[in-house]
Each structure stands twice: as C-alpha cells, then as structure tokens.
Amino acid sequence: xxxxxxxxxxxxxxxxxxxxxxxxxxxxxxxxxxxxxxxxxxxxxxxxxxxxxxxxxxxxxxxxxxxxxxxx
Amino acid sequence: xxxxxxxxxxxxxxxxxxxxxxxxxxxxxxxxxxxxxxxxxxxxxxxxxxxxxxxxxxxxxxxxxxxxxxxxxxxxxxxxxxxxxxxxxxxxxxxxxxxxxxxxxxxxxxxxxxxxxxxxxxxxxxxxxxxxxxxxxxxxxxxxxxxxxxxxxxxxxxxxxxxxxxxxxxxxxxxxxxxxxxxxxxxxxxxxxxxxxxxxxxxxxxxxxxxxxxxxxxxxxxxxxxxxxxxxxxxxxxxxxxxxxxxxxxxxxxxxxxxxxxxxxxxxxxxxxxxxxxxxxxxxxxxxxxxxxxx
Numbered sequence: 001x002x003x004x005x006x007x008x009x010x011x012x013x014x015x016x017x018x019x020x021x022x023x024x025x026x027x028x029x030x031x032x033x034x035x036x037x038x039x040x041x042x043x044x045x046x047x048x049x050x051x052x053x054x055x056x057x058x059x060x061x062x063x064x065x066x067x068x069x070x071x072x
Numbered sequence: 073x074x075x076x077x078x079x080x081x082x083x084x085x086x087x088x089x090x091x092x093x094x095x096x097x098x099x100x101x102x103x104x105x106x107x108x109x110x111x112x113x114x115x116x117x118x119x120x121x122x123x124x125x126x127x128x129x130x131x132x133x134x135x136x137x138x139x140x141x142x143x144x145x146x147x148x149x150x151x152x153x154x155x156x157x158x159x160x161x162x163x164x165x166x167x168x169x170x171x172x173x174x175x176x177x178x179x180x181x182x183x184x185x186x187x188x189x190x191x192x193x194x195x196x197x198x199x200x201x202x203x204x205x206x207x208x209x210x211x212x213x214x215x216x217x218x219x220x221x222x223x224x225x226x227x228x229x230x231x232x233x234x235x236x237x238x239x240x241x242x243x244x245x246x247x248x249x250x251x252x253x254x255x256x257x258x259x260x261x262x263x264x265x266x267x268x269x270x271x272x273x274x275x276x277x278x279x280x281x282x283x284x285x286x287x288x289x290x291x292x293x294x295x296x297x298x299x300x301x302x303x304x305x306x307x308x309x310x311x312x313x314x315x316x317x318x319x320x321x322x323x324x325x326x327x328x329x330x331x332x333x334x335x336x337x338x339x340x341x342x343x344x345x346x347x348x349x350x351x352x353x354x355x356x357x358x359x360x361x362x363x364x365x366x367x
Contacts, residue, residue: 036087038079040083067131069132069205070130071130071210072308072331
C-alpha cells in the first residue's frame, strides 16, 4: 500500500513507502518508509534538500541553508 | 526510560540513535529547538518527566543555549553545557587541552590582522588559520605564503562576523595523510577510525576515506585525559599522528561535543548506536539515582 499521510506524529510505523508532494516542483515523490519529522530528504526531482515538516499529512519544505555554526 | 533528543535537523546519526532507543523500548521525546521557547523558569519543551536529554543540535549556538537552559531547570542533559562551552570554541578547546598538559598543536589567538600576521610569520609557512567556531573543515586555511596570508586576513576582517576577527593561528602538523577520530564516552572509547585524504583536510565531511583504527595505549591515555579536560561526555576526540604512522606519538587537535558517528558506524565493526545508547542508559540511571538521593 502506498499512502499520503501517516500514523504517529513524528515517525512512521510501517514499512510502506511514503508519498509526498515536492514543494518546489509539485511532483509526487517517494520518501523512505521510516521517515522522521525533521529529517532531510534530497528531492529526487531537483536534488534540493527538503525537510519533513509533518507526517500526518506529509508536508515537505525546502530545508534551511547551511549556517556557519553547524557541525559537530 | 523517557529520553529527550534535542535537535534541529535529523541526520543519519540521529536516525540511528532514535532507532536504537525505540528498539529498546524507550519512550523518545523529540524536541525541535526551533519550535520551543526557553524562559528563565520553564520551557515550552516537554521536558518535565524526562530521565535524560541528549543534545543533538546541529547548530552550535542552539546547542549551547538550549543545554544551558535545560541544565538551569535541573533537567539532566548530555553533553552538559560546560562541556559544550569548551568544545564549541577552538580557543577554549586548545586552552583546556594545554592546561591538562595534553600534546596539542601550538596555537596563538590575536585580535587584529597585524597581530595575526606576526603570529603567522613566527609560525612560518605553511601554517593554519581557523575560525574559532566552525566544523566540517569549513573556512580553514592552510597558509603557504605571506601574500596568501595578507589576502585571507583582509577578507576575514572585512567580510566576517566579529568572531572572524578572533584570529586562531596554529602550527601546521605534517600528519601522515590521515588523522584519527575517536568516539568516546566519559573517556572510554567506543570506536576509532582513521580519515585519509590527499587533501590536507581529512574530515569525513570533506570526503576523507575512513577505516577502522586500533588505539594503542598512548592514544587511549590521551583520549581519556582529553575527555576529562573538557568535562567529559560523549565526545569526538581528534588526534594526529606525529612523526609517522608507527611513532606511537600523537597530538590532540580537537574535541567535538555533538559528535557525528555514522561514518564511524560504517567504518568499524562496533555497533556504535548500541554502545551510545548503553551509555545514555547508564547516564539516565545515574541522574535518577542522584535525584532520588536529593529527596
């Protein structure tokens, strides 16, 4: 089964792929089954980094750009 | 146990950690620090009944403030704000290592480009200029000539944030094409790897090739002492081999407080996330015992 929208607030609970709309192109893209809120996904369409904002429903946004104090 | 995870971006490292925590049946509270407010007495973050919070903030500034606030509420957090404060700043990091008599590259800090030029000339060429806050090899400069030094210093002074006017100048260590990253918890190594590259920067984030590494007694001792020097916790201790790969001598150039471990997990045979969660469980138990003792 392929679904838009997930159970749980911040993580998925099954092994089915998750479908979402690419916020830049509007195309439907497939996310890993174990996708998490806060996770960064590379758009398979444009290569842009997308952040998973919510899972129910699945919402993606363009990820924040790298900042100078990011790292270890 | 209820374990909080401070984050602003879920990397592969956080996914490994979250997965291991959930597999063991722990109740995980993900705390996106971008969405929370931190007051002097309390926070909007749901931290009230957490046994432990682990800081996985990608942003150093958020990491430092968020852990400081949680600590002020009495919420047990690893790594603690004191460790973060020392590790997040390369100058404080170098001072802590030197004060503990741990071999570390010769370093000077200056506040004007003229004074920085004097440091650079005294170190000789090549030497290294680093931002005091930064990671993944960003904005690091290996300076080979005086004219390059002049250009870099002028750019930093003109274009930079005020922190770029703190010039951190360091000797260039002629390492054998690799450095050593050790993930350690309170001084006890979980795993270690070398990071190799033809480039002078060997960071895994810069594409350095990683390979599992066996620590000798001297490296074990230095990791333990470096951990203690910065206040302990889950740390990435970086060493360079001095005098070749078989010399058994090292210099510790950095200790990282929000350490990434995905590359180490892939390079070594150790189940790194499992070892990390073992340690988190022990820290949560310690925090719980300490809280009970206070009642």
